[in-house]
Amino acid sequence: DAGVIQSPRHEVTEMGQEVTLRCKPISGHNSLFWYRQTMMRGLELLIYFNNNVPIDDSGMPEDRFSAKMPNASFSTLKIQPSEPRDSAVYFCASSLSGMATDTQYFGPGTRLTVL
């Protein structure tokens, strides 16, 4: 398997623009996680899905952020409108069953820069 795939790898945009990050989990995995990494705040869980259903989105910073998982092989994280403080590396991870003890496989991340 190719592992968790994220696109784009790098994104540079201007404040106010819409940004869409994409993730393809490992085939057969039923849980998908979106994280944000900054040097100041460390790694934060934004939202996670089990069987395409959002389970906990309490980590989503504000209404400008939204995430969808229309099917088992694809998820998006959208920021609209984007702000400079959204600049970070965004990771997607997947696991087989979604149990708290399950191994998580991280994608390579998307580095977002908002000017």
Added chain:
Amino acid sequence: AQTVTQSQPEMSVQEAETVTLSCTYDTSENNYYLFWYKQPPSRQMILVIRQEAYKQQNATENRFSVNFQKAAKSFSLKISDSQLGDTAMYFCALSNTGNQFYFGTGTSLTVIP
């Protein structure tokens, strides 16, 4: 290429005992950072400890300490006096100077009363 390997998917320890979680990594960079994150059942990520590669001294944070062996590319986490609240997934991570991050697959730690 940068890689992080955690070879222990699951571990357990008796309350009040000491446990060591293993992490090895590979990088061609000379300057980088290493992290241990804790993810309890609540799923939120907590930074446990951080180590700069150029520092020889092992980082410590209360009951948490690391054994950083730069030549061996090893970065293990020692938890002393284990507590029930230490039960969680633990992720080892590497960050190079370009602010890219690479994560291991995690070690599930259970503290047994």
